Amino acid sequence: MSSFDRNVETEDAEVIAAIWDGDVNAYSILVSRYQKPVFNLMFRMTGSYEDATDLAQETFIKAYDQLHRFQKGKKFFPWLYTIGMNHAKNFLRQRNRTHCVSIDDCEMGSGLDYPGQQEDNICSKLDYELLHTALDQLPLDYREALVLRYHEELSMEDVAFALKLKLSAAKMRVHRGLARLREILEKGQNGKERS
């Protein structure tokens, strides 16, 4: 664990202690810190900007309501992610919707059109489009395991906690998810080259 992670963890614990002491406004620090990953989780789950907004908002409110169940010494973000995942799964179960996320669906200025970042990023927009499409083809647990491990850079223990899996199962999902993602991307690349 990096010192940055430790600092964030300590800060989260202090914020939660302040909320427990009645400082409601302290919760805004946690919302500001984690709204982006939670919102993006919801967008991956639903493919809808509006639904993702609603679900992210409800997730934070739900987490606040359940904050008294949060165990001291645990990390807040994996705990929040679990709540978000369950909430999104319930939503999808009720709506019985399938989702399809495409980079073209993103609104201008939403972050995915990153004009200023294009030159800095290693991959082209086309690569990211392929990556998004490939990620969407993975089972939910595999996709989120990869996102949590490599995008959010959580430890394997935290990935397992967030996905309510055993450590070995989380490692397996990351390993197999990566292999499956490689296959999908290679197939997509070969298909593109042939065409």
Added chain:
Amino acid sequence: MEKRDPKQQTRPEASAEVRANACGNDERIKSMIREMPDLDPPGQLLSSVMEAVRAKKVPLWLRAYRWVTSPRSVTFTPLQVIPAMALLLILVMSAFYVYERDTRNVALNRPSRELVPVVFTLNMPQAHSVQVIGSFNNWVPQPCELHKDNGSTRWILTLQLQPGRYEYAFVVDGTPMPDPHAEFYQDDGFGNKNTVLSLEKTDDAI
């Protein structure tokens, strides 16, 4: 004999190359996932969450629970500790003294309108001290010393007891013995006999 597809027959160096490519691709995929751009959440998300959260009232029980379960740090100086400890010691000793006194006088001197006067007598002129112990004074002889009037050969003590059943014995010069004039006795389980005394509400002095 089974024929194998020539395409599937891979040389060792070829499979190593495939593995190396796979590893390279994996690293590239990890890097892509790491650099994958995020959508920015809508600007009103924070404000709408905080608005909803502020409208919620934390239940009193939850606040009380949080308060009592939160660790507190207390600072003090030795000068503050000494009088506090002395006061605590006085309180504990006072409580202990009161408890001892009350348990010793189990049935004695209790404020009650139904106390029955009981006169304990023992004719034993050669004794130097006589006490009575029993279930009414928790078998402690100190407050129940019998006395002998000048010229008399009888040791005597009057106690006010509540109605009930008691067992007692005299302690003559430190040696317990049952009342020689009693009607009922009870074995104490250690080879000795205690005298049994039964007091009714309507009993007069015994």
